[in-house]
Amino acid sequence: MIGQIANRLLLSIPVLFGVLLLGFMLLQLVPGDPAVVLAGPAAPPEVLDAIRKDMGLDQPVLVQFWHYLSRVAGGDMGRSLISNKTVLSELGGAIVPTVELMVGCLFWSIPLGIGMGTLAAVKRGSIIDRLVMALSVGGVSLPIFFICLLAIQFFGVYWPIFPFIGRGGPFWTYDGFMHLVLPAVSLGLIFIGPVARMTRSSVLEVLKLDHVRTARAKGLSERSVILRHGLRNALIPVVTLVGLQAGYLLGGAIVTETIFSWPGIGRLAVGAILSSDFPVAQGTILVLALSFIVINLIVDVLYALLDPRVQG
Amino acid sequence: MSFSPIRLGFAAALALGAPAIAAAQSSVTIVREVDSNNYDPQKSTARAASEVLFMMGDTLVGLDPDMKTVVPMLAESWDMSDDGLTYTFHLKDGVSFCDGKKMTAEDVVYTFDRWLDPATKSPVAWRAGEVESVTAPDPLTVVYQLKAPHSELLYQLTQSFATIIDKANVEALGPDFGVTGFNGTGPFCWKEWTPRNTMTLTKHEGYTWGPPIYDTPDAQVDEITWQIVPEENTRTVAVLTGQSEITQYVPYIAMSQLRAAPNVNVEQSDAAFWTYFIGFKVDKPTVADPVVREAINLAVNQAAIAEDLYFGEVQPAYSYVSEGALDWNHAIDDELPKYDPEKAIAILEADGWKLNSDGVREKDGVTLQPLAYVFAGSTWSKLAEAVQADLLKVGIDMQIQSFDATIAWGKLATQEFDMFGMSFPYVSSGDALNLYFRSTNIPSPNRMNWNDSETDTLLRAGLTATDDADRAEAYGEVLKKVHEAYVWLPLYHEPMTIASSTKLKPVVPHNLYGCGLYKGIGIAYAD
Numbered sequence: 001m002i003g004q005i006a007n008r009l010l011l012s013i014p015v016l017f018g019v020l021l022l023g024f025m026l027l028q029l030v031p032g033d034p035a036v037v038l039a040g041p042a043a044p045p046e047v048l049d050a051i052r053k054d055m056g057l058d059q060p061v062l063v064q065f066w067h068y069l070s071r072v073a074g075g076d077m078g079r080s081l082i083s084n085k086t087v088l089s090e091l092g093g094a095i096v097p098t099v100e101l102m103v104g105c106l107f108w109s110i111p112l113g114i115g116m117g118t119l120a121a122v123k124r125g126s127i128i129d130r131l132v133m134a135l136s137v138g139g140v141s142l143p144i145f146f147i148c149l150l151a152i153q154f155f156g157v158y159w160p161i162f163p164f165i166g167r168g169g170p171f172w173t174y175d176g177f178m179h180l181v182l183p184a185v186s187l188g189l190i191f192i193g194p195v196a197r198m199t200r201s202s203v204l205e206v207l208k209l210d211h212v213r214t215a216r217a218k219g220l221s222e223r224s225v226i227l228r229h230g231l232r233n234a235l236i237p238v239v240t241l242v243g244l245q246a247g248y249l250l251g252g253a254i255v256t257e258t259i260f261s262w263p264g265i266g267r268l269a270v271g272a273i274l275s276s277d278f279p280v281a282q283g284t285i286l287v288l289a290l291s292f293i294v295i296n297l298i299v300d301v302l303y304a305l306l307d308p309r310v311q312g
Numbered sequence: 313m314s315f316s317p318i319r320l321g322f323a324a325a326l327a328l329g330a331p332a333i334a335a336a337q338s339s340v341t342i343v344r345e346v347d348s349n350n351y352d353p354q355k356s357t358a359r360a361a362s363e364v365l366f367m368m369g370d371t372l373v374g375l376d377p378d379m380k381t382v383v384p385m386l387a388e389s390w391d392m393s394d395d396g397l398t399y400t401f402h403l404k405d406g407v408s409f410c411d412g413k414k415m416t417a418e419d420v421v422y423t424f425d426r427w428l429d430p431a432t433k434s435p436v437a438w439r440a441g442e443v444e445s446v447t448a449p450d451p452l453t454v455v456y457q458l459k460a461p462h463s464e465l466l467y468q469l470t471q472s473f474a475t476i477i478d479k480a481n482v483e484a485l486g487p488d489f490g491v492t493g494f495n496g497t498g499p500f501c502w503k504e505w506t507p508r509n510t511m512t513l514t515k516h517e518g519y520t521w522g523p524p525i526y527d528t529p530d531a532q533v534d535e536i537t538w539q540i541v542p543e544e545n546t547r548t549v550a551v552l553t554g555q556s557e558i559t560q561y562v563p564y565i566a567m568s569q570l571r572a573a574p575n576v577n578v579e580q581s582d583a584a585f586w587t588y589f590i591g592f593k594v595d596k597p598t599v600a601d602p603v604v605r606e607a608i609n610l611a612v613n614q615a616a617i618a619e620d621l622y623f624g625e626v627q628p629a630y631s632y633v634s635e636g637a638l639d640w641n642h643a644i645d646d647e648l649p650k651y652d653p654e655k656a657i658a659i660l661e662a663d664g665w666k667l668n669s670d671g672v673r674e675k676d677g678v679t680l681q682p683l684a685y686v687f688a689g690s691t692w693s694k695l696a697e698a699v700q701a702d703l704l705k706v707g708i709d710m711q712i713q714s715f716d717a718t719i720a721w722g723k724l725a726t727q728e729f730d731m732f733g734m735s736f737p738y739v740s741s742g743d744a745l746n747l748y749f750r751s752t753n754i755p756s757p758n759r760m761n762w763n764d765s766e767t768d769t770l771l772r773a774g775l776t777a778t779d780d781a782d783r784a785e786a787y788g789e790v791l792k793k794v795h796e797a798y799v800w801l802p803l804y805h806e807p808m809t810i811a812s813s814t815k816l817k818p819v820v821p822h823n824l825y826g827c828g829l830y831k832g833i834g835i836a837y838a839d
Binding site: 033149163267275 | 349545
C-alpha cells in the first residue's frame with residue numbers, strides 16, 4: 001500500500017513537470033506582454049526595456065523556463081502583476097473556498113448518486129428506474145450555468161431563502177453555510193447524473209455474478225446481499241468515474257464560482273488569465289493540476305481498500 | 313430568461329415579512345462588475361479605483377452633482393490671482409487621517425509633488441496643469457503656482473487623482489501602497505481588500521469636513537462592502553432580493569423591472585457626461601478620406617442602437633460631448649450629422665468609391681474594409697456589431713478585433729488599426745478636447761493622429777483663458793472644427809442610473825468620473 005503510494009508520487013513528478021512546461025508555454029503564446037501590464041499602457045519604451053531586463057524577459061525562452069522552475073522549486077511563485085500581492089497569498093486565500101465548495105458538492109451528491117443508482121438497479125424497469133435515469137440524463141445534459149441561474153431564480157429570488165453572492169465565512173457559521181448551499185447544490189447536480197448511471201449499470205453487472213447468487217442461496221436478506229456483496233464490488237468503477245469526473249468538476253467550478261461570485265481558484269484563474277496576470281495564472285494552473293494528481297491518488301487508495309486484489 | 317416570477321417572488325417575500333437575508337442596519341453592500349488593479353490615486357485611471365478613492369480620501373475641493381459648482385472640501389476657501397497663475401487654498405482646521413494623524417498643508421504639498429514627479433509615472437499628471445511649484449507658507453495654507461493659466465484646474469482638483477495622501481503611509485507601504493492599505497482623510501477608511509472579490513470600508517469616526525452637498529457632514533453607515541459580481545443578472549437579482557442595497561451597475565435590460573419593483577428606487581441623472589464613440593485614424597488609407605468618415609456618420613443609426621441594444625435607456629449621441637456639458641457650442645447643434653443612409657451612399661458614389669463584386673466599395677485599389685479595435689466584453693461586441701451591420705448596408709465592410717481591457721490599452725497605443733471604440737468620462741468640453749485632440753497626445757490618448765496646429769493653439773487658449781467667455785469661444789471653435797472633420801462617430805451618452813433598496817434614503821446620483829455614489833455620505837438608512 002505504502003509502496004504503491006510512493007510509486008504514484010514518483011510518477012506524478014514528470015506529470016508536474018509537464019504541467020509547469022505547458023503553463024509556462026501557454027502564457028508565452030497569449031498576446032500581451034507582462035512588462036506592459038506591469039508598467040501600464042502609457043509607459044515609454046525605455047521603461048519597458050528596463051522592466052523586461054528586470055524580469056528576465058530578454059533572456060532566451062529556455063533560460064526563462066529554467067529560472068521559473070528553480071523559483072517554483074524554492075517555493076517562490078512570484079508576485080501578482082495586478083495587485084502586487086505574492087502569488088502564494090493569492091492562492092492561499094482562494095484554495096479554502098474552493099475546497100469548501102468541492103467538499104460541499106461531493107458530500108451530498110456522491111451518496112445520493114450511488115443511492116439513486118442502486119435503487120434504479122434493484123427496481124430495474126420500474127417507474128422509479130425510469131425516473132432516476134431521466135433525472136440523470138437531465139443532470140448530464142443541462143449546462144452548469146443554466147442550473148446555476150435556475151437555482152438563483154428559484155431559491156434566491158422566487159423564494160428568497162439562500163444568498164447567492166460571495167462567501168459568508170467558514171461553512172460552520174450560519175452565514176457561511178447559507179452562502180454555500182446554492183453553489184454546492186448547483187455543482188452537485190451535474191455530478192449526480194453520471195454517478196447514478198454508472199452505479200446502476202455496475203450494480204446490475206454485479207448482481208448477475210456467482211458470489212451474489214451464493215449469498216442469496218445462503219439465505220441472506222436481500223438488503224444485505226445488495227449492500228454488502230453487490231454494492232461493494234459495484235463501487236469500484238464508480239470510484240474511477242468520480243476521479244475522472246473531478247476534472248470536469250473543476251471546470252464546472254470555474255463557471256459556478258463566477259456566477260455566484262465565489263472567491264475560489266476557478267474565479268481567480270479566469271480573472272488572472274483575463275487580466276494578463278501571468279504569475280497568478282501560472283499558479284492557478286499549477287494548483288488545478290496538483291489537485292488532479294491528489295484526487296487520482298485518493299482514488300487509487302480507495303481502489304485498494306475496495307478491491308483486495310489490487311492490494312497484492 | 314423570464315423575469316416574471318421575480319415580482320411574484322417579491323410579493324411572496326413581502327407577504328412573509330422581510331426576506332431571509334437581512335443585513336445589519338448599518339452596513340451596505342454595493343455590487344459592481346470589475347475591480348481596480350490598485351488603489352493608488354495617482355497611478356490608476358480605472359473608474360473602479362476612483363469610486364472607492366472618493367470614499368477613502370478627500371480632495372481640496374469637491375463638485376456639486378450639477379457638475380458645474382465647485383464646493384469646499386479640505387479647503388474651506390480659495391482665491392485666484394488676476395493673472396490666473398496663483399491659486400491660494402485655505403485649509404480647514406482639525407482635519408485628520410484615518411490613523412488619527414493631523415493633516416496639514418505639508419501633506420497637500422507632498423501629494424502634488426508626488427503626482428507631478430516623473431518617477432511616479434502618473435498617467436494623469438497633465439490634469440494638474442503646468443505647475444511651477446506647490447508650497448505651504450503655513451500649516452493651513454497651500455499656494456499653487458502655475459507657469460500658465462489653467463482654467464480647468466479646480467475641476468481637475470475635484471478628481472480622485474488629486475486625493476490627498478499621507479507621506480508616512482506611502483513610504484511605509486512602498487509598492488504595496490494602495491494594495492495592502494491606504495491612509496486617507498475620507499468619510500470611510502480602508503479595512504480590507506481581497507482583489508477581484510471585496511473591498512471593505514469602515515466609517516471614519518470624527519469626520520466632520522464633508523462637502524456641503526450632503527445633508528450631513530459625515531458618513532451615515534458604519535461599513536461599506538464593494539462586492540465584485542461579474543454576472544449582470546446576478547447583480548440585478550442581488551438588488552431585487554436585498555443582498556445588495558445599492559449599485560450603479562445594473563444592465564439596461566433590467567431597468568424597467570427595477571423601476572416596477574416595490575422595494576427598489578431607481579434614480580437617474582442625464583448629466584452623466586460619459587460618452588461612447590468610435591474614432592478614426594485620420595491618416596489611414598481607408599478613413600483618411602473625410603467623405604468616408606462623413607458617410608460612416610450618416611450610415612449609423614444611433615437612435616436604433618439606443619432603442620434596440622439599450623432599451624431606450626441611453627441617449628443617442630450626435631455630438632462628441634453631451635450637449636449639456638460646460639462650453640458646448642450650441643451654434644453647431646443643427647449641423648450635426650443624423651442618420652441618412654441614402655445620402656451616405658450618394659456621397660460615397662460621388663467621391664468615386666464604387667461597389668465591387670463582393671458588395672464592398674473600392675477606390676484606387678483600396679478596399680473599404682477599415683479595421684476596428686474594440687474592448688472585449690458584451691458592451692462593445694454588441695455595439696461594434698450593430699455599427700458593422702449598418703455600415704455594410706452602404707458598402708463599408710468594417711472588420712472587428714476585440715481585446716481584453718488589460719491588453720487593449722497597449723494595442724490602442726499602436727498604429728495598427730483604422731478605427732477604435734472608446735468611452736470616457738469628462739467634466740466639461742475642454743476636459744474632453746484637451747485629452748483627445750492635442751497633437752502632443754499622439755499616439756495615445758489622441759489615437760486619431762489629429763495633428764492640427766490651429767487646434768493646439770485654440771486648446772491652449774481655452775486652457776489658459778481667465779475669462780469664461782473667452783474659454784467657451786476657444787473650445788467652441790475646436791468643437792466646430794473636429795465635428796466638421798468627422799474625426800469621431802459619436803454613439804451614445806450614458807446616463808447615470810442608481811438602483812437602491814427602499815430601506816435607504818434616495819441618493820442624488822453624482823457624475824464625477826462616472827462614480828455615482830461619490831463620497832458615499834448620501835448612503836443612509838431611512839428612519
